[in-house]
C-alpha cells in the first residue's frame with residue numbers, strides 16, 4: 001500500500017511537452033534485480049498453474065517504461081515578504097522532491113492560501129471560489145475537511161494537485177495541521193527524502209502528468225508555514241486552529257513570495273507487470289475479464305542504514321502476502337475442475353509504492369480492451385497478524401460488486417464493516433483505484449478491526465509499515481492468509497460466473513464520474 005499523496009511534491013509527475021528533453025541513457029541499479037527475480041518467480045508460478053501468458057507479444061510481461069528522477073545537490077526554498085527573506089535547505093523544515101519534467105528549476109511566485117485546496121461544488125466544497133491563483137503557488141492544508149463520504153473524500157484529497165493545476169496554479173505547497181502532524185510526524189516524513197520519484201512514459205516517451213502546468217511543490221513543517229503567513233490578515237496559527245476545530249478555513253492571498261530552486265537527474269528504466277490468463281469457459285462471456293491483482297514491488301533498500309543495520313525492505317505483508325494469496329486464489333481456480341465463465345487475468349503490478357504507477361499504466365494501456373474488463377479485485381497488505389473476522393471492502397458499495405462481496409463473505413461467515421479509519425484514505429492508496437478511474441468497478445479487501453484487528457492496525461501503521469521490520473519475524477497467522485485467499489477467490493468467482501457483469505449503481509459518484517453512459521443497476525434499498 002502506498003503512502004498517501006499528502007505530499008504531492010514527493011511523487012508528483014509534473015509534465016509538459018514544452019519541457020521535453022532528449023532521452024536519458026539507460027542506467028543500472030542493484031535495486032531492480034530484486035524485482036525482476038520476483039517477477040520471473042511469479043511468471044513461473046503462473047506457468048506451473050497452467051495459466052496462459054497474458055502479457056505483450058505472447059509473453060508473461062508488460063514492460064512499463066519509466067522516468068526516474070533523483071535530486072542533485074540540495075534544493076532550497078526561500079520565503080520573502082513583510083518580515084524579510086529567509087531560505088531553508090531541503091530536509092530542514094522543508095521537504096522538496098525531484099521534478100520529472102524540468103531538470104533545472106528556479107521558480108518564484110506569489111502565494112495564495114486556498115484552505116484544504118478542494119474544488120468540488122457538487123459536494124458543497126469550493127476552496128478556490130473567488131480566488132485568482134493563475135501563475136501563483138497555492139498553499140493547502142494537509143488532510144481533508146470533515147463531513148464528506150470517506151471514499152469521495154479520499155478521491156478529492158488525491159486530486160489536490162490536479163485541481164490546483166486546473167485553476168492555473170504553477171505550484172502547490174502543503175502545510176500541516178495538528179491532526180496531520182499527529183498522524184505523520186515530521187521526522188517520519190523526512191525518511192522519504194532522497195528517494196527517487198517515478199512516472200511512467202506514454203508511447204511517445206512523454207512523462208504521464210497528473211497535474212499539467214504545476215511546476216513546483218513542497219511540504220512545509222510548522223515554522224516554515226508560520227513564515228509563509230507573515231503580514232497576512234490571519235496567521236497560520238489561526239487558520240490551523242480553525243481546521244483542527246473541524247471547520248473549513250476560507251482562503252486568501254498571502255503577502256509573501258516563494259522561490260524554489262532544485263535540480264534533478266533523470267534516468268530511464270523499465271519494470272514489468274506480470275500477467276497470467278485463465279481463459280473463460282462460456283463462449284458468450286469469455287471475451288470479458290475479471291482481474292485479480294496484487295503489487296509485487298516494495299521499497300527496495302534502505303539508503304540511510306547504519307553499517308551492520310538491516311537495510312532490506314522485505315515487505316512481507318506489503319505486499320508479499322498479497323502476491324502469495326493471489327497465487328493461492330489462482331491455484332483454487334485451476335484446481336476447481338470448473339473453469340470460470342469469464343476469463344480471469346492475474347496481474348502482479350509494479351511501482352505501486354511509487355504512486356500506483358504499474359496499475360495506472362496497465363489500466364491506460366490494457367492488454368485487453370478496457371471495456372471488456374468487467375471488474376477488478378486487488379489484494380494488498382492483508383494484515384495477517386490476527387484471526388480476522390470482518391473485512392472492509394473498499395470500493396464495493398458503488399456497484400453490484402457489493403452484492404458479490406456480501407454473498408462471498410456470508411459463505412465464510414466473515415463480517416463486512418464500514419471504513420474504520422477514513423483519515424487514512426485507503427480507497428485511493430492501492431492499485432484498484434486506477435481501475436476505478438478508468439470506469440471499472442474495482443475493490444480492495446482490508447482485514448477489519450474486529451477481534452483485535454483495530455489494535456493490530458494501529459501498531460502496524462505506526463510501526464513496521466514501510467519499515468524494514470515488515471519481515472518474516474512478525475507473528476504471521478498463516479491460516480488468516482488462507483482465508484483471505486479464499487474470500488478473494490469466492491468474490492472473483494462470483495464476478496466471473498454471474499450472468500450479468502458488475503454494474504455501477506445509478507447516481508453513484510464514481511460511476512457518474514468515470515463511467516458515464518454505461519449500464520447502471522438500481523441500488524438496493526437501504527444500501
Ligand SMILES: [Zn+2]
Nearest residue numbers: 001002318353
Ligand atoms: Zn506500501
